[in-house]
Amino acid sequence: MATILVVEDEPDINNLIRSHLEAEGHTVHQAFDGLTGLALVGQTRPDLLILDWMLPRLDGLAVCRQVRQDYLVPIIMLTARSEEIDRVLGLEVGADDYVVKPFGIRELMARVRAMLRRVALDATASDAAPLAATEGSDDAMPPAPPPIVRGGLRIDLADRVAALDGTALDLTLKEYELLVLLTSHPGRAFSRDFLLERLWGDDYEGFDRTVDTHIMRLRKKLGPLGEKIATVWGVGYRFVE
Numbered sequence: 001m002a003t004i005l006v007v008e009d010e011p012d013i014n015n016l017i018r019s020h021l022e023a024e025g026h027t028v029h030q031a032f033d034g035l036t037g038l039a040l041v042g043q044t045r046p047d048l049l050i051l052d053w054m055l056p057r058l059d060g061l062a063v064c065r066q067v068r069q070d071y072l073v074p075i076i077m078l079t080a081r082s083e084e085i086d087r088v089l090g091l092e093v094g095a096d097d098y099v100v101k102p103f104g105i106r107e108l109m110a111r112v113r114a115m116l117r118r119v120a121l122d123a124t125a126s127d128a129a130p131l132a133a134t135e136g137s138d139d140a141m142p143p144a145p146p147p148i149v150r151g152g153l154r155i156d157l158a159d160r161v162a163a164l165d166g167t168a169l170d171l172t173l174k175e176y177e178l179l180v181l182l183t184s185h186p187g188r189a190f191s192r193d194f195l196l197e198r199l200w201g202d203d204y205e206g207f208d209r210t211v212d213t214h215i216m217r218l219r220k221k222l223g224p225l226g227e228k229i230a231t232v233w234g235v236g237y238r239f240v241e
Helices: 011-023 034-044 060-068 084-092 105-126 173-184 192-203 210-228
Strands: 003-007 027-031 048-052 075-079 097-100 148-150 153-156 161-164 229-232 236-239
Touching: 003 011, 003 034, 011 027, 011 105, 027 034, 034 048, 034 060, 048 060, 048 105, 060 075, 075 105, 097 105, 148 173, 153 173, 161 210, 173 192, 173 210, 173 236, 192 210, 192 236, 210 229, 210 236
Parallel strands: 003 027, 003 048, 048 075, 075 097
Antiparallel strands: 148 153, 153 161, 229 236
């Protein structure tokens, strides 16, 4: 069961979504404007954010963009805007899925379940399994995490080796870590600030082009596959599956 934040300014819709999510066993927090929703993301650390586009005080696009600077939480955006350019804009600022109003509640619940399954799979793929508890043995080894495979790219997390079409890539540590993070969460946008804090931390020396430079080098080493690392306007970068 998950913790889910619903940010929707229409009380009837917000309460309808909440009741169905709670019926499936989830913990639900509600916000009815953008600023409150943004604050609750930091306070509740939800597993999923359901976010309306048109919100008072701070619109959904702005909320989405700011959330993406600090958090990996998946985002399903709700909107009455059905034009392709609107859907693309929502995805470009960091939304993971898009549901057009008016929508059927069963469709939304199906999208929620699918998104939570994907998050669980991402976590399994990117995190090493804990040590197996074996009675009477101090030498139990953890099972190797499954490789990340994206087309001709294969990343063996246990050996920390990335290969393209069977040929090992000559990556620096930070290039490898960038590649693992991006490919572990395909479609998800990461801000430069988040990448700096997550991958460089205290080693960051204030060079504001650090991420861009590493992305440029990584794209070059990936050849044609480097085009899959897309620049997200106003946010940062994402791996397009």
